[in-house]
Every structure is written in C-alpha cells, then in structure tokens.
Amino acid sequence: MLMVARCCTIRLTRLVLLLVLGFAGPEPGRMVAAAPQAPEATPEQVGLDPAKLDAIETALREAIAREAIPGAVVGVGRFGKLAYVKALGDRAVQPDREPMTRDTIFDLASLTKPIATASSILSLIHEGKLKTTDRVADHLPEFAPHGKEVITVDQLLRHRAGLIADNPLEDYEHGPEAAWKAICDLTPIHPPGERFVYTDVGFIVLGKLVEKLDGRPLDQAAAARVFGPLGMSDARFNPDQTLQGRIAPTEEERGVGVVRGVVHDPRARLMGGVAGHAGLFGTVDDLAAYASALTGLLRGEAQAGRGWLTPEEARTMIDPADTPPNQRRGLGWDISTPYSSPRGDLFGPASFGHTGFTGTSVWIDPESDLFVILLTSRLHPRNRGNINPIRSQVATLAASAVISDPRPDPGPVACGIDRLLLQGGGPLVGKRVGLVTNHTGRTRDGRATIDALRHLPGVDLVALFSPEHGIRGEVDREVDDGRDERTGLPIFSLYGKTRKPTPESLKGVEILVYDLQDIGTRFYTYISTLKLVMKAAAEAGLPLVVLDRPNPIGGVEVAGPVRDPRFDSFIACHALPVRHGMTVGELARMFNEEDQIGTDLTVIPCQGWRRSMLWDQTGLEWVNPSPNMRSLTEALLYPGVGLLEATNLATGRGTDTPFERIGAPWIEPRRLARALNDLKLPGVVFVPIRFTPSERQYAGETCGGVFLQITNRDQFEPISLAIGLAIVLNRLYPRQWDSTKLQGMVAHQATLEAISQGRDLAQIPRLWDDDLDEFQARRARFLISGYVE
Template sequence: MKILILCLVMALSAALIESVPCDAVQTSKSARVTGSRAGQRPAGQLAAIAPVVEKAIEERKCPGAVVEIGNRGRVVYRKAFGRRALVPKPLPMRADTIFDLASLTKVVASTTAVMQLLEQGKIRLEQPVAEYWPEFKANGKDDITVRELMTHYSGLRGDLDLKPAWSGYETALRMIVAETPIAPPGTRFIYSDINYETLGELVRRVSGQPLDLYCREHIFRPLGMKNTMFRPLASVRLRIAPTQYEAGSSGKMLWGEVHDPTAHAMGGVAGHAGLFSTADDLAVFAQTLLDGGRYKGARILSPVTVEKMTTPQTPYGKMLVRGLGWDIDSYYASNRGDLFPVGSFGHTGFTGTSIWIDPFSKTYVILLTNSVHPDGQGNVATLRAEVADIAGAAFARTPTPDELASRRAATGYWELANSYRAEQLGQANVQAGIDVLESQNFAPLSGHRVGLITNHTGRDRAGRRTIDLLYGASGVKLIAIFSPEHGLFGTADDRVASTKEPATGLPVYSLYDDTERPTDKMLEGIDALVFDIQDAGVRFYTYETTLGYALEAAARKGIPLYVLDRPDPIGGALVEGPVLEKDRLSFVGYFPLPVRHGMTIGELAEMFNGENHLGARLQVIKMRDWRRAAWYDETGLPWVNPSPNLRNLTEAALYPGVGMVEGANLSVGRGTDTPFQVLGAPWVDSRKLADYLNARRIQGVRFLPFDFTPRDNRFAGEVCHGVQIDLLDREALDAPELGVELAAALYKLFAQSFQIDKTLPLVGSREVLEAIKRGHDPRRIAYDWQQGALAQFRKMRAKYLLYQ
C-alpha cells in the first residue's frame, strides 16, 4: 500500500505539457497569447486578489506587488499594487517593474540552461560533477552528481561563508572546491545555494559561455524576454524595484544590484541568484513550459525535457518532492497554496518573488514583490498562499485518471531508486580499539600498572569485558577501575558510590560521586590510564566530559592515556546543531562542540588534548575497518545499551534532538519503555502539538498524539500528554534541528507553561534560544548556525579525524 501511495504521488506530479491558445485579456504586449475563447466565470473570483494584496501592503509585509495570472494561454489577471520604492523617495509600482528575482534564477536561468545542455548530450544527470569540473572532487565531493545538485540532495551546506569578506567569481570557485559535504550525497534534502553556484559554473565550462551570456543567447532572446537580464544597465534603473540597505538596515540602498550577498560578491552573475525580470517576461516563460518548451515558434526545450524537470526527481521514498530545480511538494512550496494539486510546480525567491505553474489546469500564478525593501522586515509567505488559493479556486481541478495513467512513465519513480548512490555499508567487521589491542597481545601496555576507565560497554567483539581482558593479560597489571555516570554496570540514574569490582576484587572509583575527576589519591601507583567507554556521539553525553577530565589528570600526573576507540553510534559523517558557547562549559558540555559532532571518542580525545593545550601523553588505539558513514548497526559489533535510557539505535538517533529540550518541565520518556521516542507533560495538548509538528513536515519523522505515565523520573505517576515520535528515515533526520522544532512548537503553543529558558544548558546557545523566543523559523535558525560557528567547527574538526 505504501508503494502504491508513493507511486500515486509521483504520478500526480506530472501533466501533459500542451496548451490551448486563447485570446488575451488585460495583458501586455510581451505576454500576449492569441487563440480561442475561454470562460468568464473566474473573473469575479480573481477580484478577491486586490484586498489581500492591499492588506499585506497595509501590514507592511511588502511595499507593493505585481500579480500576473494566466490560464489556458491567456493572461486573465495583471495588476500592480502599492509602491516599488519607499526610499530614498516613494515611487509607484508599475506592471512593468523589474524585480530582483533572487532564487528564481535557479529555475529560470540555471535549470533551463543545464537541461538544454543535457538535450545536446553535453551533461548527464547521473554523471559526477567532477567529470566536468575535476577540481570539484576535493574533500569528499567526488561522488556528487548533477542530479543531486539540482534536487538539493548533494549534502553541501546552504551557502559559502561571507566572513571574512571576499570578492570575485574565481574566489567563489576556490571556496566551492574547498567545501566538504555535511551529509552523504543522496541522503538528505539541504536547500543549498552552493548547488546552483556550482551548476552555473558547469554551464560555463560545458558551453564555453558565462551563464549570463549563455542564457541571453539561448533562453531570453529566443523567447523575446527583453526585460530579463543579469547586471541591469543603468538605463533601466528607475524601472527596478530596489531591495534592501546593503548593511541590512543602513548603508547604501541596493537598487539594480543583486541583493543576494554571495551573488553580489561573485560580481552579480551566479547560478543561484542575480537574475532580474518582469512579470510579463515570466509569464512568457511560464507559458513556454505549459506549451512543452515552445513559445511563438521558438523552442528552447523539448516536451520530454520539460516533463523531466517538472516531475519528481528526488530520492526514492523521501518525504520532500522536488523536480530538477523546481519545487513540487516541500515546505518551501507555500506559493502552491491549498488548492493547486500536488504535481504542479514552482519556486520562490528570497526578495519576495514567486511563480507557480499547474500543468493540469494550464495555469500560472506570478507574484513579484520586493518584500525585503527597505530593511528586510517584510514577509509574503502568507500572501503567496492566499493569492494561489484564489487562483486555485478559479482554475485548479483534480487530474483525470487518463492524465495520471499517461504520466506514470514520466515520473522516473523506479529510475530514482538507483539514481542516488548513498553508501550501503551492510554488516561490516569493525574491530574496536580493544579488539585491536588484543590482537597486539596488549603490547602497548606491557610493564604498566594500569587504571582502567570503563563501564559495561567496555567489551570486545566477542562480548568479553575489557576489565577481564586486561586483568588476565600477560605483562599488564590492572590495579584500579574508574566508572563514569550510571556506574560500572550502566544501570544507575543517581550519584554512584565507589565500590569493589566483584570478579576481581579491584577498587572501583566512581567519577560520578563527590568528585567527577580522578584525584591524586585515586591515581596512586598507576603509571598508565586506559579509557574504554562507548559514547553516544552527542555533546551533552557526559562520558565525553569524563574523557576530558581523564586527559587533564593524565597530563597533571605525567602518565600516558590510552583511548581504545569505538564507533560514533549515530555515524561520523554528519555534524549538526548549535555549538556550545564557551561561557557555558559544564559537566554536560566539556568543550565547544555542536550537538552532533560526528567524531569518535578517540578523535574527541585528540581534539580536547590539542585545542585545550593539555599536553597529555595521548595514544589512541584506532579501530579497524570503520568508516565515517556507518551507523552502529552497520559495524557488526554487538549493541550494548550505553546508558539506562538509550536502549536501541532509534533512541540514539532521536536523542540529539529530543534531549535538547529535556532541561525544561517536560518528560522525554525516562521511566517509560521508549525514552526519547515520546515527549510530553501534563499541560500539553497532544492533538494540538502533533498536528502542529506534522504540519512542519520535518524530514525523517512523524508525530502521533500520545499519552504516557512515567514510572519514575520527572512526572512519575502522572499522565503526560504529548507525542510519540516515529523515526521514518534516520539519514534524512537533522536531530538538532528537530530539537529546535520541538522547543519552538512548545513555546508557540504553550508559552505560559513551557519553561523554555531551562533548555539553555543543553541547547548551548543563547542566540539560538532568543531566536526561538522571537518566533524565527527553526529552519532559518538551523541555516544560521550552519553558516556561523558550525562552519568554523568543521574546519577545526578536520585536523583531528582519524578515519575516512
């Protein structure tokens, strides 16, 4: 049933790309299409557009707008509202105003150009980008394909760093080459300007022409789009809608210069932004797509190519549906509204521009605003949906069975199952550090009197305890054991007293009692420390702090510390979440790490020692055959619960997100059978929270209303109302972003009850917490941390990675 539903969704995303030319009504010369008569009923319905646009202007969502709607080959609505400029002086909006299209550049220019080159056999979707740009393969980008760039599944982050300041197209290319993916290609949707900056360069390399010249010659001139251009001439400046002050709320007003800062730094021509155009020219472009790539005798694309780029091209089974460049069904598709069917397509631009095209009803809706004018405070997301709904009510219809049947072959559904080459590791034969040490007959420890920092997770591949292996090793004298939080057996939730190990009679010093650090008295007679504990791969997991304190003790005493390395159970490829602020270091945050750091315990030891200048005599006993992309169940190692409330890999995958809000007055399922898979409190409305979170369309998870009663821990014996979190796709889930989504939802829905400030120690960033309280979109918050401290952390982290 699931596959049938997915196939239906895929099939809905296509339509027969042909047009019924009709007489034009209220149109400009450039948008006129002639032909037969159309019905009159929708005209009155479209009158509802003016009040919603005027309301948005009154509420300062935008200074003005141009709306142009076409249906079956005729322009049925074309009107300008408000002003195109407020500063330096007010200027009225005109229907022929030229707008900075921002990210509409991606679909109008770059996508079209790439698809033309595909038709000529010069570019192939499944070909690695490095085949056309060899330098691009650096830093793990060798397998990224053209398709993955176009669908935003490359794994590259949102955009290039802007600080320190830089300029020049060639500089941008060097920065792109230096980029490292933040997710394995083909696994996760990350909307990325770098993808289209790269595609713009591919057009230049493959065609021999810069993107602006190529598009002018092969797209805009053939279609008669005379008002569409990169880097507008000064002669048309007064027709252009200015955008924003260059410094945000001060400085020079950007007027005829591209608003996007990266495109600006690149000289105004880039694959992701930089194009300027009018509603009339975009109407021509939209009609061209509805007519299968042809307009007034000029053909820029074949019908099958138009079908290809406007039907689903994203990986098999993913929640978010994108074409090649075009958005079909994702959380960016607000301009589809509620009435145009899935299978229609469009795009938006950050400056306030948007286009939506419905091939079933032969309709397009163009809304152009400069909502960022003058100070970046506008927002037309709601207006886009309202205008789309009015047009959808007038023209949209349900696709017929024949239309669906005719389009199934065009969806590429089965093709896509093999198009994304995400690494499938299967059951490997990873040897943890203790296995490697055992294979060396414990030679590095020969002659040492050893103190072992471990717990129940310290076991070899055969399940034998590290305690027993070292105790029985020839030439090694194990004289003391140290246990972290949860104790030697991993079952305690409270402070743990020191004790004796029953099998060996050795002292067990608790590092989660009156002290959390090894004391000089504990270390008496020890001339080497060994650390063997399974970590969870999350910043606030306290075993990492115990490691840091052990390094400090080893450095203080001048004795070596051997770290027996183990896998990051949630994979070492992804680095996600806010970076801990340096003034917030604590037992739940030893080092300024992001929530999900993507490092093994051995790599963390190298980082702590190096960056904190501890000077410890550190030796990491590396694993064998572990690769960064592997989850724990792909290592072949037996699973041992690392702590009482991480009982399986699903809980471990959700922990970096759900754990971020645990400091507040919530239960995260401790004291239940499914910790970190449920979340709630007596004051939560289960249905309200589940509906809100599902409407957010968070990748990789869904939410079910759920009531539960913890047996112990917070709210023990009380009924908690909340949600059950179903993990649908662990590769697609950005768990720390989920944490922000949870915090934002709880604060928005239950602000009087939710103690959001108590999440700060685990969120780790006052900036992130304040952004949530100001109502910023969680996706924007995540984008900001990716471009800021997280990008700097990745560069520092690269020095300490021990595995590919």
C-alpha cells in the first residue's frame, strides 16, 4: 500500500506541475519555426559522401518501420558546418499523428549534464570563480557531512566522486530544498576518486554549485553563459506554452495523457523542471550550434567560443586526464565507458559525446572534425525502445562518409626539408650525406626526413647523428651509438660518450644536414648540438645545410636574462636570453658569425611562416620534440618552468602533464597557490593540487603544488612566471627549497642575487633591459627576411 501511495503522489505532483506551468497539452496548429543557428554547407563542401549519408536515412527508416522509434531528427556536421539534416517519421503518434520536423524540440535528458551544467561550470572556471581542484564543500559547506568534504569539482564532472547513482524518489517529493538536504546527508558508496559510477546525484550537486557561484537559478545561468552566446535559440528548461506544438512527447501518463514540455526524468520534474542532470530541451540546430562552437575552439579558433571558453579550456573539457581504461571521462563528456555506444565502430579514441535517456545523443570527433546528432523520443508511445544499436549504426555510417578534407590548406607553412625536396635535393645531389635528425625531422606530409633523403635520386645517405633523447626521441638518458633498424644506417649519438661528431664518425661523409625541431628556449639542447655540429663540420671541411623549422612559441617575443659568459655550458651554449625568438636557421647564422666558427653554411628557410605564428597556426602536425614536451601549452610554459628544473622541485615529469605542474613533498598546495595568484601574473592562474610523479627525485612520493593554467597565451609571460615562482618559494620555503643549482639555468649573476635577496618581482626584469637591447641589435642581423611578422 505504501508503494501505491507513493506512485500516486508522484503522478499527482506531475499533474500539478503540468497545470501550474501551463502544459496541459499542445496548442493546436501552433508551429513556431526556428532558424538554423550553425553555418550550413553541402556534404561535398565539407568532404562527405552524400551516398554514405543517405544510408543513415535508410537505417533510420528501418528502425521506424519496426517501431523501435516513432521518428528521428539527425544532423551531421563537419568543420563547424551542418551538412546533413533529416527529419524522418513522426513526432507524435498519439493522440494524433504528427510528422517529424527539423525544428522539433526534444527533451534532451542527460545531455543536460555536459551542455548546460558542465558548460556553465567551465564558464565559471573561465571567469576565475572556480577551479576543478576546488573541494565542493568549500563553496557549499552543507554538502560536507559523511566524508563528502574531500570531493572535488573534477571528481563530480568525471563521475568519480563515489556518490550513489540516484537517491530515492521520496527524497524529492517535498521540493528542491528538501531534496538538497537529503543529498547533503548522503554517504559516499565508494572512496572519492576511486572509481567511475555514472550518477545523476553528482550533477545535481554541480547544478547547485552553478547557482551558488553565479547567483541565478541554473536555467538562467546556463542561458546567459552558454545558450545565448552560442546562438542556441530554442535551448531552455521548462519550455513555455508557445512552443508546445513543436515539442516531441516523451510518454503517455494515466490521467494526464501525452506529456510534452515537462521533463521526463522524475527527479528533475519534482525539482520544478530545472536540475543539473536533466531538464534541458532543444533542437538539432541548438545542438549543432553548440557542436560548431566547441569544434571551432578545438581547432584553435578563439572567436568560436564567443567569450564562453578559450581553445585551451575547451581542450581541457575533453581531456580524460588519468581516468583508467573503460572509465575515460572528460569534464562532463563521455569518452570511453560502457555508455559510449554513439561512438560506433569508426570514431577514434579522441572522440567524445553523451547520451540522453529519452533517445538523444551527440558524438564529436576532433580528428575528423565531425559531429553527429541523433534526436529521437524512444519512450513515445509505449515507454520502450532500444536506441543504442541505432546510435552506433548512425555514427558508423557518418564516420564512413568522410572522404576528403576539402578546406584550403590550413597552414601555408613548408619547412626546410619540403623546400629541399622541391629543389630535387639541391646541394645534396651527388654527395654522401650525414644527417643530424630524430623523429621531429619530417616532411609536411609526415614522412621522416631520413626516408625522404634515402629515396631522393642522386642523394646517398650514409650516416645518422642523433641528439639528446635518441633518434626516435624516446630516451631520457645518455644514448649509445647504434644502427637504425629500418635503414641499417649507423647512428652516432651526440648525447653519449661525445656530444660532437668525431672525425671517425664523419669518415665517408661529404656534406652534413641538420633537421631538428627546436622549442625556442636557450636551455633546450638541440641548439647546443647544432653549434657543436657546426664546429665539427668546419674542422672537417664539410659544408652544412640547416633545414629550418618554425619556432613553435613564436619568433617575436624575446625575454629573460641573457647568459653571462661565465656560465657557458651545454644548456647555455651562447649569449642568448631564455626566450630568444629565433629559428634554428637564424641561430646557425648567429653562431657562425659571432663565434667565428667558419662553417660553410647553407640555411634553407621555411616558406609561409610568419614570426607571429605559434605552432598551432602553422598547419603542421605536432610531434613531441622530446618525451616530456607533449603539447604547445607545455612548450609555452617551458621557458619558465624549465628554469627551475635544476632545483629540488618536481616539474611534472613522470606525470601526464609535464611542465604544467610544480610541487614537492614539503609544499602546502593552497598556501603556494594563494601566494602565486596574489602576484596577479598575466595570463596564468594557479590551482592547488597534489600529485605523485613516477620519475626523478620524488618518484612515488606525494607532492603538494600547483597546476599552471594558461588563461590567455597572448598575455602570458613565462619568464615572469619563473621569477615569481622563485621569489615565492624563497619566501615561503627558505629552508626546504634548494636553489643552489639554479645558476646553471638562469646563467645570470645579477638575477640570481636579486632572487636570493627577495627583490620585488617588478624590479628584476629591469636588470635585463640593457642586455636585451644589445641582443635585439645583434639578433636583427641574422633574422631571415622572409619571416615577416
């Protein structure tokens, strides 16, 4: 009897909601058209095969015929443009049959989680009001009881907070405030962070967090932060009476009839239709507008986010971090879990998406820049329908439709090796060639420079020379000589017993070629190898050809102390500032003249590279130049974080984000983060964290520290970051922080003394002014004129 009474209470509550909100039924004949919000294109314009896309319609019509679904709206887009939209079958079959239309509004169910709630959370992070490492109880103290005080925002977003999937419905029967109190009284079923448990409760908490920090109800906050900026004109909670004629019904309830416009999820319904886990309604065009903006951000187009997120923040949103296999989740997005049926058979491991219980789904693949939206109302009319096989089939067909990339070449940059090949080998023809390279030496289309030269008519490649990290860039220690498994060529290590080619290694070589990707920082050793190769070439009377490559962190900014002569070393091989703003070809010209090396030097420059370009603007593929240099973000951080590597700090090596975090067992994270954020360094914020590196001095030890998040790379100054870190560490941990070995990296006596004296951060860069002015004058003579800003 108790169960019957409870069900009756829930149905009565639903009926009251329907009447109070004015949703007693659709307004006859009411059809309000919704204009498309995402750019559109033909399939051919975005490299999709129309015939393959037509197979999606065939598959959906078969599902409709067997009554798996009453109808569907499907959208497929690429490069941010909606290229295929079909409305098939019926929107409603009871009480009257209504044809499905493109502008049909669906109950999006759990798509609410990433699109409304997680997107609002990321917006708050973007504004600096929240961090993923924040403990939820710091913002919502009432949430803390029973061991929940340690739960973080990140754990909630990834469904790793240890919370139950759903608490009992009776907890919601007395309204949202009573429901919130019941959630705050829950005890985790698993230790937070231990495992993945898909939970609605966690996103209800996140919705509450949005309301607390934004100051508005979740529906209003999401509309202002996400739906409005991204042009999602029909996206909303609790759609009003004027939209009823376009809303797909979700179910038929006894005593109520066909339900439209009231959220199907019972907990969200009992909370008034607005909750962090469910309640959002929208159309295929709303979701296409969202997907278009997100994929644009992932392509690096900052304007695509319209102020919502930056490209870096969008990439963070889909980063699975260290979540284990089959539990891979981003910040609100599913990546690889048992819920990933919309991936289909062809989308790769970088793809992501989400499903909704009512029959909705979105899946996005950054690699092919493709998105697939499938909207159905599988619960209408008989509250059944297995949609997962259909989702998978549609995704597979959409992915198979990709046949080409018809966009204009995204980056006009060609490297020195590409230009050498266009010249047919130029000065190498008829010569026995020794090649200084590793895995970063590659053509624009991805061929190894080793292979390109081996197959070039008239060129005889006879020897390979490898820098630090070896010929494949995988070794983080000294490297022995060897033999290349693929070519059989001898490999002479320049980071082992010797760092300079020996006369013996150069026997039989008639010309040397250098093709390595530098990172734009004084202490990155590939440029030291370049200088030693130049000296060996001069001593042996061999010409040297340097195949130039872009400076990945740009060729404009010059910053940091210029090396004092007394600090000459393998990590400070020339009088350069920390960030020199030069390419390896330009550096070779500088080394040759300023050190009077006398190398017979030829530099083959890049084509199309501008000094203002960062790597992601070149159109070239990123290849990790060394094992711990895994992204452009890390390259931008390296001139700063790398300066402190010789001290007793962990700098992220042995974690999944090298150089994006620093710490030590003796650091208290919140104290350090607070002190660093108080410096108000431009373009970067500091998030308190704990981490356990797997290598170097603190291998296996838990370190307190900070995560370094670049918020604006145009404003970010890595050298100011380094000096600020040094000053704060010296002030907070004078006994624990050992800066003895800092001198080899800083290589500037006045700067070292200023740091040890605790000089003001604003004063220290003034120590470099004269030296930087002098360097700029020297540098100007060696810049390649074709590299315009």
